[in-house]
Structures are given as structure tokens and as C-alpha cells.
Amino acid sequence: MVSEKITIYGHQASRASRPYWLLREYGLEKGKDFIEVDTGGPVTGYNEVRDSAEFLALNPYRLIPVMTHGEVVLYESQAICQYIAALLGGPLSGQTPAETARINMYGLSSISNFEPNFLPMVFRQGGDEGRARYTANLEPLLSALNSELINRDYLIGESRGRFTVADVMMASVVGQYGRAIKFDFSPWPDVESWVQLTTRRDAFYPPRDMKVKPD
Ligand SMILES: N[C@@H](CCC(=O)N[C@@H](CS)C(=O)NCC(=O)O)C(=O)O
Incomplete structure (x- = not known):
């Protein structure tokens, strides 16, 4: 459905749940159509991802979720959801x-x-x-x-x-x-x-x- 895979940094029990819900609404599957990067947290246990230079280059505020899609890098869950809707279109997105x-x-x-x-x-x-x-x-x-x-x-x-x-x-x-x-x-x-x-x-x-x- 999307030529280049969307990557979301953040686990389900965080504000990353918002873009994950939307991606599922589009029928996209984790692993196959989009990538979930475990950034650690209270449910999955803490890990080093958020302190890595790679992650901080994507979001210097150190917060999740972060999305990458090709050259596009976004943080803020609302902005990520609206990007996904604009990208994938259809009735889930704004028509006017x-x-x-x-x-x-x-x-x-x-x-x-x-x-x-x-x-x-x-x-x-x-x-x-x-x-x-x-x-x-x-x-x-x-x-x-x-x-x-x-x-x-x-x-x-x-x-x-x-x-x-x-x-x-x-x-x-x-x-x-x-x-x-x-x-x-x-x-x-x-x-x-x-x-x-x-x-x-x-x-x-x-x-x-x-x-x-x-x-
Ligand atoms: N307004 C931001 C808030 C982002 C945010 O505060 N994310 C939390 C997790 S839900 C976070 O990264 N907290 C710092 C931490 O877990 O170390 C958004 O909606 O994306």
C-alpha cells in the first residue's frame, strides 16, 4: 500500500498507539507494511534507544512517538497521524x-x-x-x-x-x-x-x- 515502509518509534502503551491505530485502520500490518521500533517504557522495559544519537537526531526532545518515512521525519502524535492520513488518503482523511x-x-x-x-x-x-x-x-x-x-x-x-x-x-x-x-x-x-x-x-x-x- 505504501512503497516505502513507515517506521514508528514507540510502543503500543504510549502515545504511539495513535498512529498504530490509524495504520491498522488502513489495513496495514506491523512488520509487513510498517515497522515498530521498541523504544522501551513501563510495559516493555527500558532500553537505550531513546538515548542513542540516531534517535536524538530524529527527535531532540527525546519523546515518542517519532515517525520516519523516507526522508520525512516527524514527532508529535497528531502531526504523525495527519501525515499518514494525507499520505494514504481515502475517507479517513480530509476531503476538502x-x-x-x-x-x-x-x-x-x-x-x-x-x-x-x-x-x-x-x-x-x-x-x-x-x-x-x-x-x-x-x-x-x-x-x-x-x-x-x-x-x-x-x-x-x-x-x-x-x-x-x-x-x-x-x-x-x-x-x-x-x-x-x-x-x-x-x-x-x-x-x-x-x-x-x-x-x-x-x-x-x-x-x-x-x-x-x-x-
Ligand atoms: N505531545 C507529544 C507528547 C509526547 C510524549 O510526551 N511522549 C511520552 C510517552 S507517551 C514520552 O516520550 N515521555 C518521555 C519518556 O517516556 O521518557 C505527542 O503527542 O507526541
Whole structure:
């Protein structure tokens, strides 16, 4: 499907799960169509990759995921997902400049609005008090997302919408983290059904044995 293999640095139980989900949505297979480089972490154990000169040349910030595709080198999970969608095209990608811009908008919103409140709960930061505070922060955000999903299945497209990279990016945060912490979405029924629709797809599989750090 792609003439040159995409390489993703990062393991499934990290933000690299976002491009891996998208690659699977395109029917691409690990090893055959794309390469996964184990950069170590809490699940796979730590290794030296991230301290290597090769890796730091790709991302001087030392963070995963990183993608290489021929001469193209990208870090930031949202940028990587949007590159893959632009490269492989089809209904998962933006069909017009407006759709592409809205896809970018949801990618940015996922990491600027939702991630700073969901991720600390995954790592149980602040214990019960932290969870209450992050949940309170999320209430207006989830109400806003719910209003965007009323009468829709997906974020982008006409009528009820169609599944796109925008859903992959947003559900990688709201859906994946929300499910990991058993977040109660019931006050936001349209978000709840969208979480179910997106994260029950075959191509989505969360890092089941993700270990979370205690406080
Ligand atoms: N905004 C970045 C965040 C990247 C990031 O913080 N990655 C984490 C892993 S999910 C990381 O590399 N942390 C440092 C470490 O694990 O040593 C993205 O979405 O790609």
C-alpha cells in the first residue's frame, strides 16, 4: 500500500498507539507494511534507544512517538497521524481544505483540552482529590464535545459523519484514557456512544497491560 515502509518509534502503551491505530485502520500490518521500533517504557522495559544519537537526531526532545518515512521525519502524535492520513488518503482523511482544517482542530483540541485532564487520572496523579479536580475540569469540555456529537456518529463529514483520523486522535485521548480509568460518560450520552463506536472498532486495541504509576 505504501512503497516505502513507515517506521514508528514507540510502543503500543504510549502515545504511539495513535498512529498504530490509524495504520491498522488502513489495513496495514506491523512488520509487513510498517515497522515498530521498541523504544522501551513501563510495559516493555527500558532500553537505550531513546538515548542513542540516531534517535536524538530524529527527535531532540527525546519523546515518542517519532515517525520516519523516507526522508520525512516527524514527532508529535497528531502531526504523525495527519501525515499518514494525507499520505494514504481515502475517507479517513480530509476531503476538502475545510475538513482537513477541522481534523487538525480536533487533533489540537484533543491534546490541549482533554489530554491534560485525562492523562493525570490514568497515572492517578493527586489520588482521589486529583481525580475529582480533573473530572470537574472535564465537565464543560465534555458538554462541549457532546454538543458537537448530537445527532452524529463521528466528528467530521455530512449528516451523521464518517469515521476519520479526527476520531482516531480524539478517541485516543477521550475514549482510550476514559475507558482505562472507567470514566463515567453517562452525563454525556452522545460522547458515550461515540466512545463505544470508536473504541470498539477492530483496529483499535488498547495497551491492555499498561501499568500505571502510583502517586
Ligand atoms: N505531545 C507529544 C507528547 C509526547 C510524549 O510526551 N511522549 C511520552 C510517552 S507517551 C514520552 O516520550 N515521555 C518521555 C519518556 O517516556 O521518557 C505527542 O503527542 O507526541
